[in-house]
Amino acid sequence: MTWGWRVAKYTWPEKPTLLSTRVLRLDGPDKVAGRARYTYDINRPGMIYGRIVRSPYPHARVTSIDLAAAQTAPGVKAVVAYRNPGDEVHYQGDPVAAVAADTEERARDAARLVRVRWEPLPHVSIEAQAMDAAAPKWSTTQENTRPGVRQETGNLETGFNDAAHVVEQTYSTHVITHVCLETHGTVCEWDGDKLTAWVSTQGVHQCAQGFAQALGIPQANVRVITQYMGGGFGSKFAPDSQGIICAKLAKLANAPVKLMLDRKEEHLDTGNRPSAFAHIRAGVSAEGKLTAFDGRSWGTGGAGAGSNFPLPYLYQFPNRKRVHTDVYINAGQQRAMRAPGHPQGCFLTEILMDELADRVKIDPVEFRIRNAPPIAPNAQWIKYFQEGARRFGWEKRHPTGDPTPGPIKTGMGVSAHLWGGAGRGSTAHVDINPDGSVVVKCGTQDLGTGTRTIVTIVAAETLGVPMNAITTEIGDTQYPFSGGSGGSTTAASVSPAIRVTCTDALNQLFAKVAPTVGVQPDDLVAEGGRIRGATDASKSVAWKDACKLLGTEPISVDGKWQDGLSGAGTSGVQFSEVTVDIETGIVRIKRILAMQDCGLIVDRLTAESQVYGGVIAAINFALYEDRLLDRVTGQMVNPNMEFYLLAGMSDVPQIDVVLNDMPERGVIGIGEPPTVSTASAIANAVRNATGATIRSLPLHPHKVLAAIEQQRAGGTN
Amino acid sequence: MDHLTSSKLTSGVHCLNIRHKGMYVTSGPYPEELNFYDPYDATAYWCVETQRGFGPDGKPVRPDMCSGDRECCRH
Amino acid sequence: MKAFAYVNATNEREVVAALKTDGIALPLAGGQDLLARMKDYIDSPDRIVNVKNALDTTVTSTPEGGLKIGAAVKIIDLYENQQVARMYPALNAAAIEIGTPQIRHQATVGGNINQRPRCWYYRNEEFVCYKKGGSRCFAVDGENQYHAIFGNDGPSHIVHPSSLAVPFAAYGARFRVLGPKGDREIAASDFFTMPTLASVLKENVLEDEEILTHVILPAPGNVRSGHYEVRYKASHDWPLAFTTVVLTMNGNRIGSARVVLGAVAPVPWRSKPAEAALAGKPLNEDTAMLAAEAAVSEAKPMSGNAYKVQMAKTAVKRAIMRAAGLKTV
Ligand SMILES: Cc1cc2nc3c(=O)[nH]c(=O)nc-3n(C[C@H](O)[C@H](O)[C@H](O)COP(=O)(O)OP(=O)(O)OC[C@H]3O[C@@H](n4cnc5c(N)ncnc54)[C@H](O)[C@@H]3O)c2cc1C
Numbered sequence A: 001m002t003w004g005w006r007v008a009k010y011t012w013p014e015k016p017t018l019l020s021t022r023v024l025r026l027d028g029p030d031k032v033a034g035r036a037r038y039t040y041d042i043n044r045p046g047m048i049y050g051r052i053v054r055s056p057y058p059h060a061r062v063t064s065i066d067l068a069a070a071q072t073a074p075g076v077k078a079v080v081a082y083r084n085p086g087d088e089v090h091y092q093g094d095p096v097a098a099v100a101a102d103t104e105e106r107a108r109d110a111a112r113l114v115r116v117r118w119e120p121l122p123h124v125s126i127e128a129q130a131m132d133a134a135a136p137k138w139s140t141t142q143e144n145t146r147p148g149v150r151q152e153t154g155n156l157e158t159g160f161n162d163a164a165h166v167v168e169q170t171y172s173t174h175v176i177t178h179v180c181l182e183t184h185g186t187v188c189e190w191d192g193d194k195l196t197a198w199v200s201t202q203g204v205h206q207c208a209q210g211f212a213q214a215l216g217i218p219q220a221n222v223r224v225i226t227q228y229m230g231g232g233f234g235s236k237f238a239p240d241s242q243g244i245i246c247a248k249l250a251k252l253a254n255a256p257v258k259l260m261l262d263r264k265e266e267h268l269d270t271g272n273r274p275s276a277f278a279h280i281r282a283g284v285s286a287e288g289k290l291t292a293f294d295g296r297s298w299g300t301g302g303a304g305a306g307s308n309f310p311l312p313y314l315y316q317f318p319n320r321k322r323v324h325t326d327v328y329i330n331a332g333q334q335r336a337m338r339a340p341g342h343p344q345g346c347f348l349t350e351i352l353m354d355e356l357a358d359r360v361k362i363d364p365v366e367f368r369i370r371n372a373p374p375i376a377p378n379a380q381w382i383k384y385f386q387e388g389a390r391r392f393g394w395e396k397r398h399p400t401g402d403p404t405p406g407p408i409k410t411g412m413g414v415s416a417h418l419w420g421g422a423g424r425g426s427t428a429h430v431d432i433n434p435d436g437s438v439v440v441k442c443g444t445q446d447l448g449t450g451t452r453t454i455v456t457i458v459a460a461e462t463l464g465v466p467m468n469a470i471t472t473e474i475g476d477t478q479y480p481f482s483g484g485s486g487g488s489t490t491a492a493s494v495s496p497a498i499r500v501t502c503t504d505a506l507n508q509l510f511a512k513v514a515p516t517v518g519v520q521p522d523d524l525v526a527e528g529g530r531i532r533g534a535t536d537a538s539k540s541v542a543w544k545d546a547c548k549l550l551g552t553e554p555i556s557v558d559g560k561w562q563d564g565l566s567g568a569g570t571s572g573v574q575f576s577e578v579t580v581d582i583e584t585g586i587v588r589i590k591r592i593l594a595m596q597d598c599g600l601i602v603d604r605l606t607a608e609s610q611v612y613g614g615v616i617a618a619i620n621f622a623l624y625e626d627r628l629l630d631r632v633t634g635q636m637v638n639p640n641m642e643f644y645l646l647a648g649m650s651d652v653p654q655i656d657v658v659l660n661d662m663p664e665r666g667v668i669g670i671g672e673p674p675t676v677s678t679a680s681a682i683a684n685a686v687r688n689a690t691g692a693t694i695r696s697l698p699l700h701p702h703k704v705l706a707a708i709e710q711q712r713a714g715g716t717n
Numbered sequence B: 001m002d003h004l005t006s007s008k009l010t011s012g013v014h015c016l017n018i019r020h021k022g023m024y025v026t027s028g029p030y031p032e033e034l035n036f037y038d039p040y041d042a043t044a045y046w047c048v049e050t051q052r053g054f055g056p057d058g059k060p061v062r063p064d065m066c067s068g069d070r071e072c073c074r075h
Numbered sequence C: 001m002k003a004f005a006y007v008n009a010t011n012e013r014e015v016v017a018a019l020k021t022d023g024i025a026l027p028l029a030g031g032q033d034l035l036a037r038m039k040d041y042i043d044s045p046d047r048i049v050n051v052k053n054a055l056d057t058t059v060t061s062t063p064e065g066g067l068k069i070g071a072a073v074k075i076i077d078l079y080e081n082q083q084v085a086r087m088y089p090a091l092n093a094a095a096i097e098i099g100t101p102q103i104r105h106q107a108t109v110g111g112n113i114n115q116r117p118r119c120w121y122y123r124n125e126e127f128v129c130y131k132k133g134g135s136r137c138f139a140v141d142g143e144n145q146y147h148a149i150f151g152n153d154g155p156s157h158i159v160h161p162s163s164l165a166v167p168f169a170a171y172g173a174r175f176r177v178l179g180p181k182g183d184r185e186i187a188a189s190d191f192f193t194m195p196t197l198a199s200v201l202k203e204n205v206l207e208d209e210e211i212l213t214h215v216i217l218p219a220p221g222n223v224r225s226g227h228y229e230v231r232y233k234a235s236h237d238w239p240l241a242f243t244t245v246v247l248t249m250n251g252n253r254i255g256s257a258r259v260v261l262g263a264v265a266p267v268p269w270r271s272k273p274a275e276a277a278l279a280g281k282p283l284n285e286d287t288a289m290l291a292a293e294a295a296v297s298e299a300k301p302m303s304g305n306a307y308k309v310q311m312a313k314t315a316v317k318r319a320i321m322r323a324a325g326l327k328t329v
């Protein structure tokens, strides 16, 4: 397989007019003006509201469910039990019943009238506790841990023999939730046995399949619509229990039902990023080459779900061994979250890297260059370390521990990451109408990433018409199949599909207009709203006049993704500068520099936005977010946006994005990679500022103060 | 889509109802990935019947559980 | 949210009258706290009485040379008031750090002082703690990183949430209160109550049907004041520890001092040891350090919040340095 430049029948233009430029998001004005209608904003005639009753306990058995009081409550139209007496619930927020009523408030009131009797069971909510053989079990039928297979490469003994220094420490990251600004939810409306569902989802076609299979109806009877979407980050690929409950309530009540989760439900039952712990022993040679890595890791994905992650990450340890254990606790299950596994593996490895660099007294950038994989199109790290250091002013970095007097210490840190981001499989349809209008249809969806905009860019670029000449239809299962938007695959799946389809349509138009223009179809090009001879520009026809030649029959073409227009494998490096107030432990980030590639950049602005968003999300991971379970009751104490902290505008630093355009590699996704290495770059900068190493996230002031205290007392740092 | 870093489900072994993100995302292969870390499975699974990470029998959905003679398993 | 009756009172007497019912009636000011509690089913009043059209929305001068602040004055208006900024700079500094711009434009002085605790056990329905009529404080064995480091005798270990209460106490403000039996004035420092088993359901001396109508600030006199808040996020967050100091100067030396700490105790916490450490001393960084040490000498942190002692110390030191006009960091 080649990802080459102009090797396939379909290629990207050598001198694009729109591609890789800065194009404003098409739906920006609609979003700013409030015209964009999210699932939350969908209101149907006669619509009522659904509400789910959930377990307040982390672990319990349902003894009875009495729906009578809820059924007779004001405004109630439907009540269903979702669980049966005897069923076991495994986390706070586990669904047990649901109601629908004429207003949202009445639905909430009625939900509280569903009388559930519980037999609370012993629970476990802390990883270390769960691993203790004497601990209560998260489930009456399951074990608390599941040991993984041991992975071994090279010879550890030789590796440690070659080491001049050895670092042995425990590193960890915590559980955070997706906190999509638009919560999960659905509006379901039945027309006989046909279901229309407006869903806040990352995959309209995928959701339709989920509804059909769970409800036992033909997929042909399900239409899913997602015009605007407030973020998913990996947590919105299926209807989920709330979607199925919503459809059932709508059937029962014979009315459209809106069921959007609230923030608390969102934290409890729509996924999270698993925690990650590793006890690591690692060796480095006197020359600063990594020699050995011996790691024992564990983490929790909640109730019965896995927690693995890549470790060691990116850097080349020739001799290594690792074994991972999944730990289960009574908490909501993990779901894919923006680069699943990578932020964890990256943090655990990158903090270790700075500790090793200090042992051999080599600058962290230089140390990474010595141990990074060799430069290749998909492996640009060494280049980014060098160029980024120059841009960032890395030479001004002091060795570990800012010697400046006063409480404010400044430091710099660096980290690297990678991601695949290869797409395939999207299909599309284009109509070129006799009146010159163009309609592009693709059953993809725009999560807020800019998909609608890049579809339009590719179509306009290909057809040589302005973007406003294109009508783009996405976000509906009535349009051709496209994959779910995850794994940073959308741009790389959809852009080629649009390119191929529009090229085919254009070739048909060329064939129609060639006689009129007096140029062979193969020698025609479309550009600037005209179709003209490639070599003789004087022979041309305006787009509109060309389309008139179609008479009454539009050009109507289906097409799909083809090899050669997209690629795989991105790399990135991030630098951060922070200040730490050592009298309060408070970290403030001054600036972040993100060096990133994504193959051929489709829209520079939306690509940069992905990096900004990724970096900001990672700042939250580094400093603020923390799913806190009460250590006694196992219930979450901060299921909100008040004590579940998130950066506000004034907490976001200057972020400089340097995108490396690599058009010869084709389109590669960029959604996930920029969120991977920020947290470790920040933690390494905190270490550089204070001289104290914090080996666990988040970098809450209490940990910063404790680490500084420990370092002053001469502890291990 | 088979992917180095996503799980391996084997038809005939695993239940037809088990789902994960990779099955819904049209991603391309990235063979060089193996140069940068060893394989791992970070995948979250769910059951198409229940639309959650617990099967109709209330037990978790995972490749090691959703196979063989588990009662709700479909082949 | 439980359905409720709504009374739109037009003067303070009407408010008091409307608060009398067989069920539960609560005054509604900016609603930033009350509506959230109602949505979360922490409180389910039968009647709410709007006070925004009934209580004073102005800041006026008193014959004694102080200021009288109406309970319905919005926090943003308090902040923008020039007299407040000139005469009570620490109050001005506290006002601008509260919540977010949206909150400051809705919330009122009266609502801020009377807002209920922010303890996450209190705010989540699952936890039936002392404050909700239960018989347990979940913070003791649980997650107490944001709880009290002073006044930890229980039964409740909240920190008082009001940012304004601290400078009010430090400047020696008095609160005018109106009830069915008429009005009375209470010193700000006597208004807030330490929890006891008998009083744990509320945080101050107000009786049912009583409301706060005004805050009366004495003439500032020859004082220097300073305010410092240790905050993690720059906005939309709560202070982890903060301090107002009001120093009555005697030439170049400190005559007497009031040091009040916030976010560290169930009430605005007046630190007598810090005040003693300041009296008679020159106003400089060394004095600030000594007073800061003294301020935390009696701290009794819980299992997970010892870090707040360091923060409180820093807040005291930096508030004094601000009063001295010194650079804090
Ligand atoms: C994220 C976030 C951060 C915040 N940060 C801060 C902060 O840093 N500092 C801070 O101080 N606050 C902070 N707040 C809280 C906010 O400032 C208060 O909720 C607000 O000031 C309450 O004022 P209100 O007028 O809206 O009161 P309301 O919600 O209307 O009333 C509050 C309570 O007081 C009672 N009440 C109202 N008026 C009177 C009266 N005249 N007499 C007697 N009782 C009365 C009501 O019955 C109610 O119980 C924050 C809030 C949030 C959500």
Ligand code: SF4
Binding pocket: B015, B016, B017, B018, B019, B046, B047, B048, B049, B054, B055, B056, B057, B059, B060, B061, B062, B065, B066, B067, B070, B072, B073, B074
């Ligand atoms: S839970 Fe049961 S039905 Fe669902 S995938 Fe697993 S084995 Fe199949």
